Amino acid sequence: MRSITLLATLATSALSIVLPQSSEDVQLPLVIWHGLGDDFQREGLASVAELAEATNPGTYVHLIHLVDDGSGDRSATFFGNVTQQIEIVCEQLAADPILSTAPAINALGFSQGGQFLRGYIERCNTPPVHNLVTFGSQHNGISEFESCKYNDWICNGAEALLRSGRWTNFAQSRVVPAQYFRDPRELDQYLAYSNFLADINNEREEKNETYKKNLASLNKFAMFMFEEDTVAVPKESALFAEVNATTGEVTHLQDREIYQADWLGLKQLDKAGRLDFKTTPGQHMHLSEEVLQDAFKEYFAPLENKWHMSGLVVQHDA
Template sequence: MRSMTLLATLATNALAVALPWQSATDAASGTQLPLVIWHGLGDDFEREGLTEVAKLAESTNPGTYVHLIRLAKDGSGDRSATFFGNVTEQIAQVCEQLAADPILSTAPAINALGFSQGGQFLRGYIERCNSPPVHNLVTFGSQHNGISAFESCAIDNWFCRGAEELLRSGRWTSFAQSRVVPAQYFRDPEELDAYLEHSNFLADINNERVVKNETYKKNLASLNRFAMFMFEDDTVAVPKQSAFFSEVNSTTGEVTPLHERPIYNEDWLGLKQLDEQGKLHFNTSPGQHMHLSAKTLRKAFTQYFAPLEESRLSRPGLVVQRGL
């Protein structure tokens, strides 16, 4: 939820958010897909940390075109949009943004990387539009099963404090569910009825209501890989197990893993289908929420965003990626 912390120094002074993408012509190197990144709460596309991540992605897999999702023309507006806005409208905006990009829209597919809340938002993109289609989705510390508590904010962080107060005092109001971003993925099992009735975003993309959206399931099941990372010492995203779609009883602390939940066993989203095909990966990352090292990121980039062995990617159909 908070801005990421890179534990290793990645030298860069540039603020570029897009790096050259090219389809490799050497059969040995294969096709390098573009990479789309959606940052988390309190971050913005102009942050040096995100530029460092883009540089690392390119150095790990040369030729990677990196697009940092933005919801405003400048960093300040983009950061504000992580706290206040309608997530459904924001995802629709991103659908238009990616479809209009001349490189992303003409690539055979794209890879996607979501940091914290950006992970469940990218999943919403896949389920709702997925054009251009996502090949591999990787999420770090994302709240796929929502949050049941909101972090305390620094005194001088007015964006965060405003969102925190609205979330605590009226999370199920129409105002909060259409304007306060974290409220739209708040999910306390003890308030499940209110959640199912009023949730603007999460209850929909998790297909938890009686009428299921088969397009959501079809789109998510089309992924080549869906890799989720949970931070081992996470106390910011509560519960941390939400990163794996697990449910945690807020009173007893009892954890119900994904494989024991109806969302998996009744396959509301295609997660069971992905899992049975070996395409659903559960990974852990050491440390606190969004405390990421270059080593961890480089390993993920190598495993999930390496060049495709085939020079063409057809839809539907799978292309084997090196190391998977």
């Protein structure tokens, strides 16, 4: 009984921080979705959460997890149905007493967690995301799978399935990286069989207008690419660019049909100055505290009193 009382006390305290008591600044909660091979109980992720709280005091941080233990959560980054996983996260965030009663939330995605958070925004977005920041995420998919350590059997199992039968129903429903595999040389197979990425990128003939509406509702969408990234191939996918695997030619987002026809609202965001393209030094997910802190200050700082709350959506005064 004591633990239940304690949880209730903590929730009440956190809500008093998140929700405005007057016209003063408002600190939105932050949700974080980690990447492939990571889990929500890792020390590094706890350090990121602590840095977010230290940079913007009063920040309530929620670490997204698909299983309640670290080992299971890590395994779920390799094996599972991404569509079902996003449904779980939609229910998880909507059920959180703090997130669900906040006027909006901020979101931070590391590697594959970035495109999964984008999927959350497009498919449910309750509670709604104010600012989305992604680091090294594969928004335009991967054309290769990363090499695994010799004794990492979970990773090696996923890699073998991806290489041998990425377009099979088994891989597209159970192997996580296969569900955001996108090689321009196999575009027909991708459009026909992709379980996840072809859908949330609105690349099929029938477009989902809700996806476009939800993504365009973001106040800011910031994408960071690691300049020396050799793990997420192509690295330019982090900025929604496409790379010709034969020539290495890069087609930037603004020159692609997904932007020009505005299938996802990215052009709308860009024209309004709400789409940011960023680079950061180093290899995939090698992040300095300084880079993270700068991002937290720029995108997750308290909303000043020039903002007002309208229902669950944070809007800017005209």
